[in-house]
Amino acid sequence: MVKVLIKSAALAVILTIVLFAAVAAQSSNDIWNDEWWGDRGPNVTYYWDDWASLIGDNPYDVEPDLVLPPGGGAGLAVVTVEDPGAALIEGPLPGFGSKTNFWDLGPGGAMHINVDVNHNGMVFWVQVTYHQGIAVEPVVDVPGASRMLLLPGKYELRQVIEDTSLPGDSEPQRWVTYMSLWRLDPGVTFGGINITADGDMGAIIDGVIIDARILPEPTAVVLGVLGNCALIGWLRRRRH
Amino acid sequence: MGGKRSQVSRRTIRSPGFRAVRMAPVFLLVLVALTVQPALAATWGPYNASTLRCIYAADTAGTSSGGITGTLRLGAYSTSSVYARVLAAFPTTGMPGPALITGGTFTAVHSAYANYSSTVTITVSIFSITRSWTSSATWTTYDGTNAWTTPGGQKGSALNGTQTFVGNPTDYPVKTWTWTATGVDYRYGIEMQSQQEGSISYRKGVGNGGSEGGAPTLTLTYNPLAAPGSAAVGTVTTSSIQWKWNDISDEDGFRVYDASSGGTNKSGNLAANTVSWTESGLSPNTSYTRYPCGYSFNYEGPRTALPTTVTLSVPPSTSTVTCDKPTNTWSKGPFTFTAVGGFGAGKVQYYRYAWDKSPTHTWSGSESQWSSGTLQCNATSTGSWYLHVKGYNSANVENGTLDLGPYYYEGTAPTVDNVTTTPENVGSTGNYLKGKMWVGAEVADEGGSGLASVQIKLDNGDYQTMPAKEGGDPGEYEKEYTIDASWANGTHSVTIRATDGAGNTTTSEPVEFEVNKNEVSGTIGLQGFTSALTYRDVVLVLNGTTAKVVNLGFVNGVSAYSIVDVPDLTSISAKTAWSLRKKMSVSAEDGQYVANFIGSNVVRGGDLNGDNVVNALDYSVLRGAWGSGSAGDINGDGYTDNADYLILKANWYGKGDAQ
Numbered sequence: 001m002v003k004v005l006i007k008s009a010a011l012a013v014i015l016t017i018v019l020f021a022a023v024a025a026q027s028s029n030d031i032w033n034d035e036w037w038g039d040r041g042p043n044v045t046y047y048w049d050d051w052a053s054l055i056g057d058n059p060y061d062v063e064p065d066l067v068l069p070p071g072g073g074a075g076l077a078v079v080t081v082e083d084p085g086a087a088l089i090e091g092p093l094p095g096f097g098s099k100t101n102f103w104d105l106g107p108g109g110a111m112h113i114n115v116d117v118n119h120n121g122m123v124f125w126v127q128v129t130y131h132q133g134i135a136v137e138p139v140v141d142v143p144g145a146s147r148m149l150l151l152p153g154k155y156e157l158r159q160v161i162e163d164t165s166l167p168g169d170s171e172p173q174r175w176v177t178y179m180s181l182w183r184l185d186p187g188v189t190f191g192g193i194n195i196t197a198d199g200d201m202g203a204i205i206d207g208v209i210i211d212a213r214i215l216p217e218p219t220a221v222v223l224g225v226l227g228n229c230a231l232i233g234w235l236r237r238r239r240h
Numbered sequence: 241m242g243g244k245r246s247q248v249s250r251r252t253i254r255s256p257g258f259r260a261v262r263m264a265p266v267f268l269l270v271l272v273a274l275t276v277q278p279a280l281a282a283t284w285g286p287y288n289a290s291t292l293r294c295i296y297a298a299d300t301a302g303t304s305s306g307g308i309t310g311t312l313r314l315g316a317y318s319t320s321s322v323y324a325r326v327l328a329a330f331p332t333t334g335m336p337g338p339a340l341i342t343g344g345t346f347t348a349v350h351s352a353y354a355n356y357s358s359t360v361t362i363t364v365s366i367f368s369i370t371r372s373w374t375s376s377a378t379w380t381t382y383d384g385t386n387a388w389t390t391p392g393g394q395k396g397s398a399l400n401g402t403q404t405f406v407g408n409p410t411d412y413p414v415k416t417w418t419w420t421a422t423g424v425d426y427r428y429g430i431e432m433q434s435q436q437e438g439s440i441s442y443r444k445g446v447g448n449g450g451s452e453g454g455a456p457t458l459t460l461t462y463n464p465l466a467a468p469g470s471a472a473v474g475t476v477t478t479s480s481i482q483w484k485w486n487d488i489s490d491e492d493g494f495r496v497y498d499a500s501s502g503g504t505n506k507s508g509n510l511a512a513n514t515v516s517w518t519e520s521g522l523s524p525n526t527s528y529t530r531y532p533c534g535y536s537f538n539y540e541g542p543r544t545a546l547p548t549t550v551t552l553s554v555p556p557s558t559s560t561v562t563c564d565k566p567t568n569t570w571s572k573g574p575f576t577f578t579a580v581g582g583f584g585a586g587k588v589q590y591y592r593y594a595w596d597k598s599p600t601h602t603w604s605g606s607e608s609q610w611s612s613g614t615l616q617c618n619a620t621s622t623g624s625w626y627l628h629v630k631g632y633n634s635a636n637v638e639n640g641t642l643d644l645g646p647y648y649y650e651g652t653a654p655t656v657d658n659v660t661t662t663p664e665n666v667g668s669t670g671n672y673l674k675g676k677m678w679v680g681a682e683v684a685d686e687g688g689s690g691l692a693s694v695q696i697k698l699d700n701g702d703y704q705t706m707p708a709k710e711g712g713d714p715g716e717y718e719k720e721y722t723i724d725a726s727w728a729n730g731t732h733s734v735t736i737r738a739t740d741g742a743g744n745t746t747t748s749e750p751v752e753f754e755v756n757k758n759e760v761s762g763t764i765g766l767q768g769f770t771s772a773l774t775y776r777d778v779v780l781v782l783n784g785t786t787a788k789v790v791n792l793g794f795v796n797g798v799s800a801y802s803i804v805d806v807p808d809l810t811s812i813s814a815k816t817a818w819s820l821r822k823k824m825s826v827s828a829e830d831g832q833y834v835a836n837f838i839g840s841n842v843v844r845g846g847d848l849n850g851d852n853v854v855n856a857l858d859y860s861v862l863r864g865a866w867g868s869g870s871a872g873d874i875n876g877d878g879y880t881d882n883a884d885y886l887i888l889k890a891n892w893y894g895k896g897d898a899q
Binding site for chain 1: 857862864866882889893895
């Protein structure tokens with residue numbers, strides 16, 4: 001029995017390693033490929049890229065441009081632009097590459113995002129694509145949630161998705177996608193996802209993707225492990 | 241005719257109680273007799289003390305210690321060196337009028353008084369006294385103080401005749417001296433003198449009216465003088481009149497008085513037979529009346545009033561008739577003439593005058609009179625004018641004419657036209673800015689006296705000379721002003737005044753102009769700008785509303801600027817097409833504002849799209865111009881590059897000030 005438990009734990013570790021390897025191998029452009037979720041249960045992905053459903057004036061209410069699977073949940077981004085941020089820029093514009101419809105939030109500007117959650121807990125995969133150079137990276141926070149490691153020692157990942165540098169630049173000018181994973185434990189009130197621009201240098205944000213997944217039941221996990229162990233024992237007994 | 245006997249009268253003059261020798265027509269004088277005594281004989285006998293005349297006896301050495309007292313005495317006292325004389329005064333009060341005294345008779349009674357010898361005889365002469373004397377007289381003085389010229393009495397020549405006093409009579413024989421002589425002065429009396437003085441030591445008595453046998457008497461014969469006949473006055477001048485009269489008989493001479501009686505003898509004693517006398521030292525235009533009379537000895541005949549005569553007036557001259565305008569000088573009149581000293585006695589009674597344009601005048605006697613105050617003459621046409629005057633005294637006798645002039649008259653004022661003001665710098669509303677301003681005018685003389693002055697006045701200031709315009713046509717004048725910080729903003733005016741040689745003046749209507757002296761100046765610094773000379777348009781906004789675009793050349797990123805035609809300021813902001821706007825508050829009481837956009841007020845770069853903020857849109861402009869475009873050339877070095885990017889980044893999310 002002990003051996004079975006040891007083997008199950010070793011399997012879990014292997015699965016985890018496989019998961020991180022999959023994340024490291026993700027190379028999509030705007031959207032982080034959620035294939036890694038695999039059969040880890042249903043998830044809902046909210047896309048804000050074109051910011052097409054913009055309502056009202058500063059602050060702006062913006063529903064996701066796309067929710068997958070369709071009808072999978074509701075989300076809303078409340079965008080607050082601080083003066084003298086340029087707000088939503090249609091683009092494309094010189095200096096910003098191919099990007100269109102991106103926000104100049106101004107110093108201290110912010111996005112506050114709400115999505116449907118389950119009281120059993122949630123895991124949020126947050127991706128923010130911002131421009132680095134004249135402005136800086138925004139700060140992402142999920143109040144009440146805790147960061148999860150993406151790689152050993154790394155809670156955040158960044159990937160350059162478009163270089164906008166020009167000859168003679170003294171510093172990089174580029175679009176970068178920021179990624180972080182957050183766990184909202186069961187019973188913890190979800191306070192939304194905050195993306196906050198720097199108080200001095202602000203932030204220029206092109207798109208935001210939120211992958212939200214409900215945490216699995218703990219008994220199901222135990223049963224799964226035990227089932228696996230039983231299955232493995234049964235197979236070995238049959239060989240012998 | 242002097243000395244001619246035209247009438248003979250006789251009158252006996254006697255002492256009170258004395259027997260008259262001859263009564264009519266001789267006038268009587270009160271006799272006062274004195275005995276020459278060394279003591280005052282003021283208490284003599286029955287004589288009236290007020291009329292007493294006496295003389296002291298004195299020795300020849302002049303002492304007064306002879307001790308002679310008592311009755312009137314003649315001759316020596318006790319020694320031959322001490323003797324006495326008798327002075328007898330005959331007051332002339334009541335003597336009837338002037339006459340030529342031709343002779344007289346003097347009588348004295350040889351009284352009983354004798355001293356030592358009844359047989360001694362002395363011979364007595366009489367003399368007329370030639371000066372006044374008083375009862376205080378002594379041998380040496382005629383009044384107790386002042387000396388006779390000759391001790392013992394000043395007397396004339398001995399009158400004709402002598403009498404002898406013999407012995408010591410008891411019958412009081414009357415002694416008589418009779419003479420005929422004119423020119424003898426009897427006013428001061430008679431002196432009796434012994435011819436034996438100094439040789440016989442005896443004295444004799446002279447009756448004094450009491451027990452001594454009666455007082456001396458004096459009888460004079462005379463011829464009364466007639467009044468001179470009046471004659472026409474001779475030559476009359478401003479200061480003299482020649483008086484004339486007809487001669488009379490028996491006069492010793494004539495005297496001319498200024499009154500019918502009493503008055504002052506103006507002529508002194510004129511010689512006999514004189515029939516005219518020129519009185520000088522008289523005042524002009526003054527009426528005089530004179531009264532000549534003949535005199536004989538000290539007696540004057542009746543006076544005759546000569547025709548009242550007025551001296552001539554002072555003849556007019558340039559010093560007695562003056563004008564308030566000089567001759568040979570243009571004037572606009574009126575011409576006011578003054579009779580210096582005025583009119584009346586001592587000056588001139590009146591003038592007749594003519595005011596015309598002729599240098600000379602033919603007098604008709606019907607010219608207007610000028611007798612008081614000043615005379616104002618008005619010229620009626622341009623040209624030379626003259627005043628002709630003739631003076632008269634109060635008797636309407638003329639004396640002198642005078643032609644004054646020419647006085648140049650012009651009554652037409654000069655013209656002042658086309659007064660213009662031309663500013664060097666003019667503002668947007670036509671207001672005059674700091675800088676020079678020229679005022680021009682066309683001035684012309686219309687009469688002939690020429691322009692004496694052209695002056696200009698700024699606002700309510702003093703008139704100043706307005707010079708002829710350099711290089712301008714005749715009659716063009718121009719004054720240059722400099723509008724500087726000392727000027728007040730607002731409406732100003734200039735007024736031009738032209739005066740011709742005659743004093744005619746024309747003053748233009750004030751010409752107004754608006755001045756705005758305000759100016760804002762200082763330096764503008766562009767952040768991170770190139771050091772090389774580079775020009776940039778700078779938009780300066782005044783008070784948040786009025787924009788002024790100036791193209792400035794920046795060196796080392798700094799340029800000076802100056803803007804006129806600005807309102808009163810509270811703020812000014814600066815911005816270029818590459819920068820954020822910078823605003824500064826300003827104040828200046830004199831409208832000379834200074835705003836330096838340097839240091840903490842430097843104009844920061846980065847606003848490339850003109851919305852006065854620096855954000856992603858400006859970044860896009862910069863990146864779009866990267867390499868060669870000027871749109872992002874914040875630092876002015878000619879192209880857009882990382883240096884510009886750094887400036888933009890330094891001001892990232894910066895906001896410019898409001899206008």
